[in-house]
Amino acid sequence: VLEFIFVGTSSSDPKMSELASSVFSTLTDVAPDQFVPHMDTVCRLYSSALVAMDASGNMATPVMYNVLLAMSHLVQFIAGREEVERTYEESIPYVVRALAAFAEQDSYQFIEAFDILENLAEDSPRTLTSQLKLLIDFCLQLSANAQLDDSVRVKTITFVGWLVRLKKKMIIKQRLVEPIVVALFRLMSVAPEVEDEDEEYFGSNEVSTPSTCATQSLDVLALHIPPKHLIPTLMALLEPALRGSDPLAKKAAYLSIAVIAEGCSEHICCKYLRPLLDVIKRGITDPNVMIRNAALFALGQFSEHLQPEISQHA
Structure with a gap:
């Protein structure tokens, strides 16, 4: 199965590469630990897929989507593996270009594929x-x-x-x-x-x-x-x-x-409390209800967070 994934995803046959990448995405979702011993091969596949898709001029493909989902599923295992982390780090410019393409074409796929960045932030922020x-x-x-x-x-x-x-x-x-x-x-x-x-x-x-x-x-x-x-x-x-x-x-x-x-709060109390309160007072008498409401919200936040200093201006 792994050989099918690795060979098939890189295939020049669009149907084969889409099928193999879909299997890759599904298996990394349900059994991600099975890929851990093969992370070096996975990283080579990932890097070559990114370069190939970028060179093709079309990053928003089903194969790219599946590969990003799969690599997102594996992020939980990369902390402390320097070579693997480096692969993810070096992939980010490609990921950004792919996400930009998905943002234009399919918001659902963008949201799903964006998981790779969120997972890196969660599990490997150094990347x-x-x-x-x-x-x-x-x-x-x-x-x-x-x-x-x-x-x-x-x-x-x-x-x-x-x-x-x-x-x-x-x-x-x-x-x-x-x-x-x-x-x-x-x-x-x-x-x-x-x-x-x-x-x-x-x-x-x-x-x-x-x-x-x-x-x-x-x-x-x-x-x-x-x-x-x-x-x-x-x-x-x-x-x-x-x-x-x-x-x-x-x-x-x-x-x-x-x-x-x-x-x-501390900085405002030291430097800006009086002038900002004067601004808020003008806002709560503004004829525009939208502005009045926002100014009243500001007054409420000041009353909550700038005690006891604000009580001197009651």
Whole structure:
């Protein structure tokens, strides 16, 4: 069976390669441990399949999909196996190109194939380190593409938050905080497509949109990135939004103020409490109900997370 998989997946016959890769995906799902003694051969198959698919100019194929699923199933066994981890690490640029192709063609296959990145983040995060900028840029690019299915965009935004939790020092070192914050703020400034989404700032089991997901991810940034690296970038976005006439940008500004309250509480109390409270007071008297609600949400978050300092301004 293994020989059939290894030979068949590399076959020039499309039907044979699709069948063999499907068997590969199925068996790694139900009996992944059976492949552990053969990981060197598996890695050679994986590398050659990626190179061949990339050279063909079409990465969103059934064979590529099956191979990504299979390799995702095997991630749980790679920790500590340096050569195998290196193969996965070196595969990431190819994986990103394949996922970008699936995002355009089939959102379901994109979501399923994306498991390989999530599993690496879970079980072998070191494999992501050298490719961190590539992964962040890829996720931000897809999340900003309104032509893609929302499920694709939500998946990539969520993964950015995951990478922030895992690799915060590298994200700071590689100066990725600013592009992440800018991208999230833009997503938060988009008109909701779901009725009453502006009330559902952190999403729910029923509603998860790029906008609500971006709000959640900004909260993750505030909890994991030191305020000195986060707040200056955010303030540069808030000031023009609050001065401007776009109600969606104003709503995003108040939501941003709200979600940094917990993670940046000490920094806000020391440097920004009075001016931000003045901003919130203006917001809760705004004639636009969407802006008022966002400002009231910010006030509630301040009341919860900035005690006892905020009580002095009651």
